[in-house]
Amino acid sequence: MTLVPTIGLVRGARAFHxxxxxxNVIHVESAEALVQAAEDAGRPVILQLSENxxxxxxxxxxxxxxxxxIAESSSELVxxxxxxxxxxxxxxxAVDLGFGSVMFDGAALPYAENVAATRRVVAYAHRAGASVEAELGVIGGKDGAHAPGVRTDPGEAAAFSAETGVDALAVAVGSSHAMTERxxxxxxxxxxxxAEAVAIPLVLHGSSGVPDETLQAAIRAGMTKINVSTHLNAAFTxxxxxxxxxxxxxxxxxxxxAAGRDAMAREAARLVGLLSPDLRSPDTDSLDIRTTDLPATEGSDAP
Known part of the structure; x- marks a missing residue:
């Protein structure tokens, strides 16, 4: 069994820059492909399931x-x-079912409501040992949610993460969901x-539209969790x-x-190797990525 807490993988990657x-998982075959990719690359992976x-x-x-x-049956960390x-x-x-983390997306809410709702989710998740990702502002794409040029403000990101107690933060830095060209x-x-202003790992949504070398540059600049969906779906289709x-x-x-599954596995394995270290290599032996260390967070369970 190699199902591990998300926060361990994310913090481990961040610690070593x-x-x-x-x-993203769409169906059983894509979950199988992504786990196969992790095993082929010899590196961990995070499987994501969206509300859509x-x-x-x-x-x-x-x-x-x-x-x-599928994650539990893998020989790799998932x-x-x-x-x-x-x-x-x-x-x-999702927390009750055993997910290692959830993203609560309250970005469309007024700031104060986003903070309050996110805190409720954080409190519930932390009690179960799960971590929470949130989004400040809106990543573009799909529904044209923000105009080109809108970006996350570092000061507001620092305040939001402190007020909510989230464990990772998705930020708007130029990517856009559902891009089919990189x-x-x-x-x-x-x-x-x-990254300098915020003490928690940063998440890049809309990474399908970002070229390989730019993804690597973003990681060097301080990005940690790299979300990819459309690009891998294109390989499958x-x-x-x-x-x-x-x-x-x-x-x-x-x-x-099966042909789609194999194609997705090949491209996902390539991306895993591009983005991610082997978190079990000698230089990371002191880092226990199988455990969580999440702070208690005040908040209500009420919807």
């Missing part, structure tokens, strides 16, 4: 239990995380300024499409889905 890949994906499957528990089982949950009850349910330009100076084009009479879905 490296990144940790956090990749929960909605697609109709409920949290079946796909969540499948993810947890953490399981709930991504972009705007529903406090969903975040609590052309995003990040504000590396701003990343460094936020491209392989499915190619297989069906080559074999138009094919009707066994296992055949073309």
């Amino acid at each position: 490296r990144g940790i890949g956090a990749f 994906c929960v909605r697609y499957h109709g409920s949290l528990e079946p796909i969540a239990r499948a993810m947890l089982a 953490a399981v995380h709930l991504d972009h949950a705007e529903d406090e009850e969903l975040a609590r349910s 052309t995003a330009s990040l504000d590396l100076g701003l990343i460094a300024a936020i 491209g392989a499915v499409r190619a297989t069906l084009d080559e074999q138009p009479a094919l009707v066994d879905s296992r055949r073309y889905v």
Whole structure:
């Protein structure tokens, strides 16, 4: 069993100025592909399940239990995380199921409401040994949520993290969700300024649109958790499409889905190696990434 707390992987990567890949699960085959990628690369990975994906499957528990089982069966270190949950009850349910971390996304709320709601989620999660990621401001993309050029303010990020007690913070530094071309330009100076101001690991959402060398530069500047979804989905879908084009009479879905799974595993393994250290190498032997050390946080369980 190698299911480990998310916070251990994230803090371990941050301590050695490296990144940790956090990749979104869409279905069982993508979870299998991402765990295979971790094993092939010999490095840890974080599996993420979004609120949108929960909605697609109709409920949290079946796909969540499948993810947890796949993670537990891996020979590599794997953490399981709930991504972009705007529903406090969903975040609590993920904690109850055994997720190592949840992201509560209250970015669309007024600042004071975001702080209050995030504190409630943090209090609940910390009592169960789970960590919490939050978002300050809105990462662009999908719904055009903010105009180009909007960025996270380092001072506000420091105040928000202190007020909420979150364990990681997603910040707006130039990336955008759902990009299919890797052309995003990040504000590396701003990343460094936020990393200097905030004592917790930083998270880059929308990393699918960021070129390899820019991702590595962002990690050097202070980014830690690197979220990728669309780029890996494109690898999966491209392989499915190619297989069906080559074999138009094919009707066994296992055949073309397997091609997608293999393609996703290959590209995810490449990204894992690009972003993440081997956290069990000699220079990290003193770091116990299997445990949590989360502070008690005052707050209410009430929705």
